Amino acid sequence: MFTPEEKEAVYKVIYTRRDVRTFRSDPIPDDTVMNLLSAAHHAPSVGFMQPWNFVLVTSDEVKQRLAWAADKERRALAIHYEGERQDQFLELKIQGIKQAPLTVCITCDPTRGGSHVLGRNSIPETDMLSVACAIQNLWLAACAEGLAAGWVSFYKKNDVRDILEIPPHIDPIALISIGYTDQYPDKPILESTGWEKRRTMDDLIYHEKWGQS
Numbered sequence: 438m439f440t441p442e443e444k445e446a447v448y449k450v451i452y453t454r455r456d457v458r459t460f461r462s463d464p465i466p467d468d469t470v471m472n473l474l475s476a477a478h479h480a481p482s483v484g485f486m487q488p489w490n491f492v493l494v495t496s497d498e499v500k501q502r503l504a505w506a507a508d509k510e511r512r513a514l515a516i517h518y519e520g521e522r523q524d525q526f527l528e529l530k531i532q533g534i535k536q537a538p539l540t541v542c543i544t545c546d547p548t549r550g551g552s553h554v555l556g557r558n559s560i561p562e563t564d565m566l567s568v569a570c571a572i573q574n575l576w577l578a579a580c581a582e583g584l585a586a587g588w589v590s591f592y593k594k595n596d597v598r599d600i601l602e603i604p605p606h607i608d609p610i611a612l613i614s615i616g617y618t619d620q621y622p623d624k625p626i627l628e629s630t631g632w633e634k635r636r637t638m639d640d641l642i643y644h645e646k647w648g649q650s
């Protein structure tokens with residue numbers, strides 16, 4: 438089905454993709470933006486519910502307001518850390534909304550498809566998980582297009598609802614800032630700043646039952 442080169446390209450984009458928070462201001466061509474959104478829209482979804490919408494933000498005024506909401510949350514969350522860890526937390530750059538030419542708010546509509554979406558009756562949060570699949574598709578497509586993307590989840594949902602006029606029953610799952618960058622990291626920024634390490638796979642894989650390696 439796939440040539441060896443095509444297979445290699447899939448793994449290459451998976452391993453190359455990074456969360457990026459530093460962007461150049463040059464705009465993204467419209468057809469490239471549509472490629473990213475189409476990749477997202479072809480993600481799997483529970484019961485084929487496709488619960489997502491995409492709110493595209495390019496205006497400086499709206500970006501400023503979203504950046505304010507994220508920064509407010511960052512400062513609020515600093516209370517969870519103490520001493521050196523708090524200083525380290527406050528030094529982390531957790532978003533690049535103002536810099537990036539485009540930020541997409543990806544939402545989840547839990548009512549889409551009615552009250553009995555196939556497969557969602559058992560695990561209601563499968564709607565959000567479907568949106569996460571769409572976001573990952575968009576992120577990988579951005580990487581393949583030579584673009585950087587950063588997931589921002591530091592915000593109060595109602596702040597983002599107010600700023601983007603999103604109805605109360607719609608969940609703003611993520612803000613994804615997208616743009617070109619001169620600083621595409623080769624490993625996670627949280628790893629290079631010493632915040633967290635990648636765990637070894639051997640500790641994560643069990644056989645036949647939980648805990649058995």
Ligand SMILES: Cc1cc2nc3c(=O)[nH]c(=O)nc-3n(C[C@H](O)[C@H](O)[C@H](O)COP(=O)(O)O)c2cc1C
Pocket residue numbers: 454455456457458530531532587588589590591624625626627628
């Ligand atoms: C659900 C989710 C929420 C995230 N929220 C943020 C965020 O608010 N700010 C941020 O800087 N990075 C955020 N990230 C990015 C992670 O920090 C990043 O994926 C992780 O450090 C691994 O780095 P990598 O994506 O470059 O492999 C988020 C990632 C996910 C999957």
